[in-house]
Amino acid sequence: MxxxxxxxxxxxxxxxxxxxxxxxxxxxxxxxxxxxxxxxxxxxxxxxxxxxxxxxxxxxxxxxxxxxxxxxxxxxxxxxxxxxxxxxxxxxxxxxxxPLGVRESYPAWLDARADAALGAQWPALAHALNQPAQVILRVNTLRSTRERVLERLAAEGIEAEASDLRPEAIVLSKRPRLQHLPSFQEGWYEVQDGGSQCIAPYVDPQPGDRILDGCSGAGGKALHMAALMQNRGEILCMDIEAYKLGEAVKRAQRAGVSILTTKHIVHTADVLERGAWADKMILDVPCSGTGVIRRDVDTKWKLLPEHLERTLEVQARILQRYPGALRVGGRLVYATCSILPEENEAQVEAFVKAQPQFSLEEMVRISPAHAHSDGYFVAVLTKNDHV
Structure with missing residues (x-):
């Protein structure tokens, strides 16, 4: 070369x-x-x-x-x-x-912290997070099917194949620019990591559900839920960043999603102004991003210990306040793209201890060491009518 x-x-x-x-x-x-x-x-x-x-x-x-x-x-x-x-x-x-931290190229503090938290799991994870990420698409089932998307991509000169991570997932062999393709502009698919595509199904979104996406960002998981709901029901996307919600609206229009509305959060009271109304809630909280290092290669260099400490505080505050908008009997999903237990299991366990009205149903790790995806954590909880 x-x-x-x-x-x-x-x-x-x-x-x-x-x-x-x-x-x-x-x-x-x-x-x-x-x-x-x-x-x-x-x-x-x-x-x-x-x-x-x-x-x-x-x-x-x-x-x-x-x-x-x-x-x-x-x-x-x-x-x-x-x-x-x-x-x-x-x-x-x-x-x-x-040494592992040098060979796999992680900052010394993060290597030490991950090693202490993950033990024998860390070497395989550290290696997996250094593998270049593939481009994964999620088929928008409101517009098309996986078979039709594969056929159309082939006609547009894009090499792709079905992924076994999700029924809607497609993996590309290269990293083409997709935005100019008619198939993208017509909303046939979204770019979304395979592991990320596994999160919305844990919410169990059904047609007619009223769902609160409390940390929506640009709406990737909300759009997935809308497709699973067959565009019937309500999804309210909240975020403290107004520009991200604007992007979510644009994506929804392209995807043919009409059940998505947005609310810019300025004060905590904004979250609870409708009372306990949501059937289901997803909190894909701000996190260290350590699970997506293979995709965002400089996250490990930008992240500092003090940043992580502040993030842990933000996660705890969100868990303390947002579930008040969930009705009794409702389903709460807490998710991160972090590999660190202190952002995952530890946060959920502290929440359940402080909020005994909630019962933990399951916790799941999606590991890059075992799947061709980024790293994610998901916890599913139920809000009960008794303490």
Whole structure:
């Protein structure tokens, strides 16, 4: 594989912005590609692929170079040469005695925390989270079927096949740009990780249900629930970020979903203004994102211990306040994209202890070490009429 100086410079620019200015790698890659419109598809793929991989292996690469991280262009060029010898040419073999945190390239604090929490599970998880993520689609069953979507993608020149993770899941062999395709514009599918597609079914959404999506974001799981409900019932999407709710509305229009409404949360009282009305509730809470590191490669470098502590507090507050909007007999689903027990089992156990009206039905981990998906946690609880 050839490497042209201007493309290598593009990769190094991504590293400078990501580690020097705190930008997320995908934003910097997009910025660099937009600034170099003459680059062809292969050039763009080169810059994107090698930028993400160098971010992924940042700690390991510097350890192999034997130096402390530096953003000086000369040092970054040396780092690229080492990376190229290892990942592309295969002329560099990793030492066998590297500690796990270095070999799998995690910050020391996160490696120590995950090792203490997960024990023997951590090595396999650490490795799995470094595998590049596939592009997974969720078929919008309000618009089409998996068979028809596969046929249409083939006609549009996209290589795809059915996934065994979910009946609606399709996996792409490459990473094409989908937004310009008629099949995407007509709402035949959404881009959604296979593990993420497993979460909405735990809510058990049925036609006619009234469902509160308390941390909706851009509405990915709400759209999935709407399809499972055959677009009959009500889904209220709440979030503290108004722009995300705006995106959810746009996606719903494209998907042919008419039962989705939104509410921007400004004060906690906004959540409870309708009383205990919801039949079912999903709280896909803000989290560390440690379960999606393979997809968001620089999450592990942006996350800090103090960020995690604040996130734990936010999760506890959401669990304390939002379930008041759930009717007696209702179903509560708590979900994260984290691998850390303190955000998952520990939060749920503390909630049940503090709120004995709720009984725990099941807890499920979706592990990247055992499935071709990101890492997720799901807990299902019931709100009872007695304490």
């Amino acid at each position: 050839k490497r042209y100086p201007n493309l290598v410079a593009g990769v190094l620019e991504v590293l400078e912005w990501s580690f020097g200015k705190g930008w997320y790698a995908d934003r910097v890659v997009d910025k660099v590609l937009r600034a170099n419109k003459k680059w062809g598809a292969r050039d763009r793929a080169f810059v994107a692929q090698h930028s993400y991989e160098m971010v992924r292996w940042w700690r390991l690469l510097w350890a192999l170079l034997g130096e402390e991280p530096s953003l000086k262009r000369k040092k970054l060029k040396e780092l690229f040469e080492l990376y190229w010898a290892w990942q592309v040419e295969g002329t560099l073999v990793l030492p066998e005695d590297l």
